[in-house]
Amino acid sequence: MTTTAGSPDWEALRTAARDAMSRAYAPYSGFPVGAAALVDDGRVVAGCNVENASYGLGLCAECGLVSQLQATGGGRLTHFICVDGRGEPLVPCGRCRQLLYEFGGPELVLETPAGLLTLAEMLPQAFGPDHLAK
Numbered sequence: 001m002t003t004t005a006g007s008p009d010w011e012a013l014r015t016a017a018r019d020a021m022s023r024a025y026a027p028y029s030g031f032p033v034g035a036a037a038l039v040d041d042g043r044v045v046a047g048c049n050v051e052n053a054s055y056g057l058g059l060c061a062e063c064g065l066v067s068q069l070q071a072t073g074g075g076r077l078t079h080f081i082c083v084d085g086r087g088e089p090l091v092p093c094g095r096c097r098q099l100l101y102e103f104g105g106p107e108l109v110l111e112t113p114a115g116l117l118t119l120a121e122m123l124p125q126a127f128g129p130d131h132l133a134k
C-alpha cells in the first residue's frame, strides 16, 4: 500500500477492514467486527472477531490482526481502523487498545467515529514494554 507524506490510503484500509468483517464468526453476539492496519513496511494486516460457544473465549478482531502481523514478519503498526457490521468505524475495546499499544505505541493513528486520534489519546498513561525495562 502506498503512503503519501505520512498519510495512508484510508479508503484501502477501510476496505480491508470491511473485507475481514465480512468473514467474522460472530453467531453469539451478532456483532461482526473487522480490523485492518498499515505496517511500517507497507504491508496491510487484518483480522475479524471469532467467537466461541464458551462465550468468554471469543477473540476480538484485533487479536487476529496482531497475530497476522507477527506471523507475516512483524513490524510496527502505523495506522489502524476497525469497523462494525455496517462497515462504519468503531472504537477498539480497552483490551484491544493495550494489544495495539504493544505493536504501535502512542503514535499509532486510529480512524474512529470521532475522527483521527492517536493511541496516546485513546489509551493515556499506557502501560507498555518500557515499564519492564530495568
Ligand SMILES: O=c1ccn([C@H]2C[C@H](O)[C@@H](CO)O2)c(=O)[nH]1
Binding pocket: 026, 029, 031, 032, 033, 048, 049, 050, 051, 058, 059, 060, 061, 062, 082, 091, 092, 093, 096
Ligand atoms: O474492539 C473490539 C470490540 C468488540 N469486538 C467484538 C467482540 C465480540 O465478538 C463482539 C461484541 O462485543 O465484538 C471486537 O472484535 N473488537
Ligand SMILES: [Zn+2]
Binding pocket: 060, 061, 062, 092, 093, 094, 095, 096, 097
Ligand atoms: Zn477488543
